[in-house]
Structures are given as structure tokens and as C-alpha cells.
Amino acid sequence: MTKRFNRVLLTCAVFMATLPLGACGEKQQDQTDDAPLDRPVLVSHPRIAAQSQPREFAATIRPRVESDLGFRVAGKVVKRFVQTGQKVKDGEPLAALDENDLKLQKEQAEAELSAAKMAMAQTQGDEKRALALRKNGWTTDATLDRIKAAAQEARGRQQRAERALEMARNSLDYATLRADGDGVVTQTLVEPGQVVAAGQTAIRLAHSGELEAAVALPEDFAPRADKGAATLTLWANKAKTYQAKLRELSPSADPATRTFAARYSILDPDPAVSLGMSATLSIAAPGAERIMSVPLSALYNQGDGPAVWKVGADGRLKLTPVKLVRYDSDTALVSGGLTARDQIVVLGVHKLEAGRKVRVITKG
Known part of the structure; x- marks a missing residue:
């Protein structure tokens, strides 16, 4: 009986000795599990967007100067x-x-000039002789006046003949139509x-040189044609965008279409822009506010308004309130508190807390 009792006491002593060790191990394990780890989060950058959608118009590439040449x-x-x-x-x-008729006109003008020169030479001689005779008193003043008038008429006839010959030569030259540039x-x-x-x-x-986009603007938009930024995209290459600026706007509407003809200069053309090509002219709304586009999954609302989780420079989360402008198909347009360089969490935003240190995974 005594031996059995001693064996029971020994067993209890061993159990009591091992109990604190087990408790300490369990407590140490719990403390390790409670230590916060860097949580991976998927992030992306907000994109700049326009609050108002731009207006688009069909345009045609035309030259700055186009001449209608005629004879x-x-x-x-x-x-x-x-x-x-x-x-x-x-x-x-x-x-x-x-040129047959024009050559005949030239020959006629040459003959007229030759006759005028002969008459001029004769009247000049008569005038000199009449002056000498009048000086010696051998002729009257009336005779001298008539000779002077004839000489003056001969000079005028010669001038008319010279001008007629010049015009005949020009007309013969005009028979060939030449490029003016x-x-x-x-x-x-x-x-x-x-x-x-x-x-x-x-x-x-x-004419070679500057190219323009010719477009017809509706009546309600014509007064704002030069207010917003204009860009041009060719139908043949929609990946390339060109800057444009309004150069000319018709003061009156077309009587048939009731649209205003406008010309936009292409500021940065390249060899891909050719005459007659079709293009799309986009004109941003005047005074459009620059806002940010974020994925819909990035929005988080605790009841105080929309917000996004932003990863700071120290790698910790910060809840940033934003103002919702409008929803698109898979994005939201917001303003306030964001820049294009910020990193925002785009998945699992309802499971995050402020100040939590995270490991950033950039969205591809």
C-alpha cells in the first residue's frame, strides 16, 4: 500500500513539473503568431483623365494654299x-x-509700232525745220503750232504702239499655263x-508646305472651336496623335448643311500625313478639369464617403478620401488627394487597415 502511494505521488510530481514548461511553450508560440507580417497588396497608378468627353469630327487633310489656275x-x-x-x-x-491668233496679234502690233516710229521720225524733222524757219521769221506761228501738234500726236501714237506690242507679247506668253509654285x-x-x-x-x-485639317463644325459648337485643345488622328494610323490649332473659321454657315467650315493647322506633321487622307479631329471641352481614373475595385467606403488605400513612401497604408465625379464601364473618375505617381491598392481593399505595412505587387 505504501509503495502504491509513493508511485502516485511521483507521477503527480512529474506532471506538475512538466506543466509550466508546456504553458510557456504555448505562450511563446502564440506571441510568434501574433507578430504582424508584411501583407502583399496589388497596386497601380491613377491615370489622368478629362472630366468632359471631347467632341469628335470627321476631317480631311488639305493644303494650306490651294490655287485654281486658269488661262x-x-x-x-x-x-x-x-x-x-x-x-x-x-x-x-x-x-x-x-497660239496662231496670238502670234498674228503680235505681228500686227509690231507693224503698228514700226509705222509709228516712221511717223515720229518725220514729225520730229518737220518740227526742227519749223523752229529754224520761225526763228528767222520765214514762217508763221500758226504753221509752227500745227507742226508741234502733229509731232505730239506722233509721240502718243508711238507710245500706244509700244504698249500694244507689250500686251501682245504678254498674251502670247499667257497661252502657256504655268505653275505658280x-x-x-x-x-x-x-x-x-x-x-x-x-x-x-x-x-x-x-502648294507644298503646311498641311491642315478641314472640318465642318455644327452651329452649337462653332463659338467654342478655339477654346479647347485639339488633336488629330488619321484613320490609317489611329495609334499616332497630332496636335492641331484653329487657324480659320468661316464667319457664315453653309446654306445647305448649316455648318461652319474650319481649318486646323497640324503643328507636328510627319511624312505619314498626306493630302486627301481622312482623319478624326478631337476637341476637348473648354476648361475641362483634370481628374484621375482609378479601377472600381480600388474604391472603399466606410460610410463617410469614397476613399482609396494609398501606399506611402514607408510602405504603410493610408486611407485617402476622394471625390467621385462619375462611373465608367470599369473605372471611376475621382478628384482630390491623388496624383499620377501615387500607388493605390486595387484588390481586397475591405480587408485592410490604416498603418499596416504591406509588400507592393505592381499591376502589369
């Missing part, structure tokens, strides 16, 4: 030297008229054998 004299077209789309240099011949022929409106009037458009020439 300065009437006649029959005998030859056209260029085709539509052909590049030409300044002074290069474009078309020609029949370097450029590209955009339209030919005459054919050989056609009789044209003086000033009738024969060739349309687009």
Missing part, C-alpha cells in the same frame, strides 16, 4: 502636260493654248480641244 486669255486648249496627282515645280508648264496637281478641269474663257479654272494645284 489669262481665251482660246483652244491644244495640250495638257500634267495629270492629277503629278508633282510640279514653280514655273513648270501645265497646259497650252493654240511647287506642289501637286489635285484636279485637271480641261482637255485638249476644249475652248476656254479667260480666267476659267483649268488646273487645281495644292
Whole structure:
């Protein structure tokens, strides 16, 4: 009986000795589990967006200067030297008229000038002789006056003949239509054998140099055409955007379409921009406020308004209130408290707390 009792006491002593050690181990393990670890969070940067959507218009690339060239004299077209789309240099011949009648006019003017010179020479001699005779008293003043008048008339006739010959030479030169600058022929409106009037458009020439976007603006937008920033995108290459600026706005609306014709200069063109190409002109609303676009999953609302979790420079979370502007399909436009350099949490925002140190994973 005594031995059994001693064995029980020994067992109890061993149990009591091991109990504090187990408790200490459990407490140490609990303390290790409670230590906060850096939590991984997925972040991205806010994007700058416009509060108001820009207006878009269909545009056509046109030259700054486009000339409608025509003959300065009437006649029959005998030859056209260029085709539509052909590049030409300044002074290069474009078309020609029949010169037969113009050459005859020139020959007639030359004959008139020759006769005027002969008459002028004769009247000058008569005037000199009459002056000598009047000085010696061998003629009357009336005779001298008549001779002077004839000489003056001969001088006027010679001047008229000289001007007529000059005009005849110019008319003969006008029979050849020449380019008034370097450029590209955009339209030919005459054919050989056609009789044209003086000033009738024969060739349309687009001058080399600055290119523009021609667009028709509606009546409600025309007064604000120069208020917002304008950009241009070619239909052939929508990935490239060009800056544009309003150069010209028609003061009156088109009677058929009730739109105002406008020309926007392309500020940074490249060889990809060619005449006749189609483009889209985007004009931002005047005074549009710059705001930030964030994913919808980044918004967090505790009942005090929308906010986002922002990761600070020390890697800790900070709840930043924002003002909601509007919702888009998968983003929200907000203002206040954010910049494009900030890192905001985009997933699991309802499981975070302020001041928690996190490990940043950037959204690709």
C-alpha cells in the first residue's frame, strides 16, 4: 500500500513539473503568431483623365494654299502636260493654248509700232525745220503750232504702239499655263480641244508646305472651336496623335448643311500625313478639369464617403478620401488627394487597415 502511494505521488510530481514548461511553450508560440507580417497588396497608378468627353469630327487633310489656275486669255486648249496627282515645280508648264491668233496679234502690233516710229521720225524733222524757219521769221506761228501738234500726236501714237506690242507679247506668253509654285496637281478641269474663257479654272494645284485639317463644325459648337485643345488622328494610323490649332473659321454657315467650315493647322506633321487622307479631329471641352481614373475595385467606403488605400513612401497604408465625379464601364473618375505617381491598392481593399505595412505587387 505504501509503495502504491509513493508511485502516485511521483507521477503527480512529474506532471506538475512538466506543466509550466508546456504553458510557456504555448505562450511563446502564440506571441510568434501574433507578430504582424508584411501583407502583399496589388497596386497601380491613377491615370489622368478629362472630366468632359471631347467632341469628335470627321476631317480631311488639305493644303494650306490651294490655287485654281486658269488661262489669262481665251482660246483652244491644244495640250495638257500634267495629270492629277503629278508633282510640279514653280514655273513648270501645265497646259497650252493654240497660239496662231496670238502670234498674228503680235505681228500686227509690231507693224503698228514700226509705222509709228516712221511717223515720229518725220514729225520730229518737220518740227526742227519749223523752229529754224520761225526763228528767222520765214514762217508763221500758226504753221509752227500745227507742226508741234502733229509731232505730239506722233509721240502718243508711238507710245500706244509700244504698249500694244507689250500686251501682245504678254498674251502670247499667257497661252502657256504655268505653275505658280511647287506642289501637286489635285484636279485637271480641261482637255485638249476644249475652248476656254479667260480666267476659267483649268488646273487645281495644292502648294507644298503646311498641311491642315478641314472640318465642318455644327452651329452649337462653332463659338467654342478655339477654346479647347485639339488633336488629330488619321484613320490609317489611329495609334499616332497630332496636335492641331484653329487657324480659320468661316464667319457664315453653309446654306445647305448649316455648318461652319474650319481649318486646323497640324503643328507636328510627319511624312505619314498626306493630302486627301481622312482623319478624326478631337476637341476637348473648354476648361475641362483634370481628374484621375482609378479601377472600381480600388474604391472603399466606410460610410463617410469614397476613399482609396494609398501606399506611402514607408510602405504603410493610408486611407485617402476622394471625390467621385462619375462611373465608367470599369473605372471611376475621382478628384482630390491623388496624383499620377501615387500607388493605390486595387484588390481586397475591405480587408485592410490604416498603418499596416504591406509588400507592393505592381499591376502589369
